[in-house]
Each structure stands twice: as structure tokens, then as C-alpha cells.
Amino acid sequence: MSKDQSQDSAAEFFPSRKSLKAFRDAAADCKACDLWQRGTQTVFGEGPRRAEVFFVGEQPGNEEDLTGHPFVGPAGRLLNDALVDAGIDRAQTYVTNVVKHFKWEPRGKRRIHKKPNSSEITACRPWLEAEIALIKPKVIVCLGATAARALLGPRFLVSKQRGQFIESTLAPYIMATVHPSSILRAPDEETRHAEKRRFIDDLKKVARVISKN
Numbered sequence: 090m091s092k093d094q095s096q097d098s099a100a101e102f103f104p105s106r107k108s109l110k111a112f113r114d115a116a117a118d119c120k121a122c123d124l125w126q127r128g129t130q131t132v133f134g135e136g137p138r139r140a141e142v143f144f145v146g147e148q149p150g151n152e153e154d155l156t157g158h159p160f161v162g163p164a165g166r167l168l169n170d171a172l173v174d175a176g177i178d179r180a181q182t183y184v185t186n187v188v189k190h191f192k193w194e195p196r197g198k199r200r201i202h203k204k205p206n207s208s209e210i211t212a213c214r215p216w217l218e219a220e221i222a223l224i225k226p227k228v229i230v231c232l233g234a235t236a237a238r239a240l241l242g243p244r245f246l247v248s249k250q251r252g253q254f255i256e257s258t259l260a261p262y263i264m265a266t267v268h269p270s271s272i273l274r275a276p277d278e279e280t281r282h283a284e285k286r287r288f289i290d291d292l293k294k295v296a297r298v299i300s301k302n
């Protein structure tokens with residue numbers, strides 16, 4: 090297919106059947122931006138169809154790209170630990186990313202994460218919108234600035250507004266906090282520990298919301 094305007098949106102690849110499985114299968118063949126050529130595979134969201142909590146990160150990382158599952162690398166393991174401490178069952182949450190392919194650049198033998206640009210985020214956004222529409226979560230948690238800006242607007246600042254529930258038409262409750270990978274990048278053990286505690290405190294607010302009927 091030649092590159093034309095109609096290929097710049099993942100919506101062009103939408104299935105006729107509106108089920109999570111149909112969307113996941115269709116996303117596997119998405120070529121709406123150039124990232125499909127760089128990543129190993131599409132990493133679609135995972136979790137129960139009726140998950141109350143919906144986590145959105147930026148994009149899959151190295152391990153996610155290789156396994157095809159979201160949040161299974163170091164950041165995912167930190168998220169799992171923090172969820173346990175906050176009293177949230179990960180098996181009852183849906184986890185996904187704004188962009189579904191791993192964007193990276195080579196450094197020696199390693200593949201280093203590269204931030205997706207605005208056209209890649211725009212192209213991929215329909216998959217995220219479809220996931221939200223199908224799951225209808227009670228709480229959406231944006232992990233990091235890319236997810237927060239994609240869902241809460243370009244002026245949203247995680248550094249100032251993290252942990253606050255924001256009014257939105259996307260879900261009854263939506264908040265942003267840091268991406269767990271930023272905690273892993275903390276310069277020393279003490280900072281890492283403090284940042285993890287703040288992250289758990291944000292997740293405890295989510296736990297309180299889902300415990301309400």
C-alpha cells in the first residue's frame with residue numbers, strides 16, 4: 090500500500106467486530122505509523138474485560154517488545170510490587186500504553202528507549218480510545234507525562250498535579266502519577282525508596298475509590 094493520509098490513523102485498521110479480541114487481533118497488523126517496522130510486534134493492552142482500574146503508560150519497553158505483553162519488564166515488576174503495597178490486585182487491572190510499538194535506537198548491542206513523537210501518538214491513539222470504550226473503567230491512571238498529556242491535555246504537568254483526580258469525560262475518575270521507570274532511574278537508593286513511597290501513596294487513592302460501591 091502506498092503511504093497516504095488515510096494511513097496515518099490506527100482507525101483505518103479497526104475491525105468490524107467490536108470486541109477486545111477483535112481489536113487486539115487487528116492491532117497486530119497495524120501499520121498506521123512507521124514504528125511497526127522497528128518493533129518486534131504490537132503490544133496491545135491486557136487485563137479483564139470489566140477491569141475497574143485502567144493503567145496507561147507510554148510505550149512497550151525491550152522485554153514487552155520481545156514477549157508481546159505490557160508491563161512485564163523492570164518497570165512492570167515495580168508496578169506489581171507497588172500495587173501489592175497499595176492493596177490493588179493486578180489481575181483485576183487493565184494495563185496498556187499510549188503507543189503500541191517499541192520505539193528504540195541502537196547503542197552498541199542494546200536497544201535504548203526513544204520517546205514517541207506527536208504524530209506517532211496521534212496515529213496510535215484510536216487503539217487506546219477503543220480500549221477505554223470497551224473496558225469502561227471506573228479509574229484511569231496515567232503513568233508518566235506522555236500518557237498524562239495524551240489523555241489530560243498538553244499543559245498537564247505530572248510534577249505539579251500527580252495524585253489528583255481530574256474531571257474528565259473518559260472515566261468517572263482519572264489521575265496521573267509518575268511512570269515506574271522514572272523511579273528506577275532515581276540517582277540513589279534513598280531517592281528511589283522515597284519516590285516509590287509517593288507512587289504507592291498515589292495508588293492507595295485509587296484503591297480507596299475502587300473500594301467504594
Ligand code: SF4
Pocket residue numbers: 098099116119120121122123124125131188189190209212213214
Ligand atoms: S505504534 Fe500504534 S499506530 Fe504505529 S504501527 Fe504500532 S500500533 Fe500502529
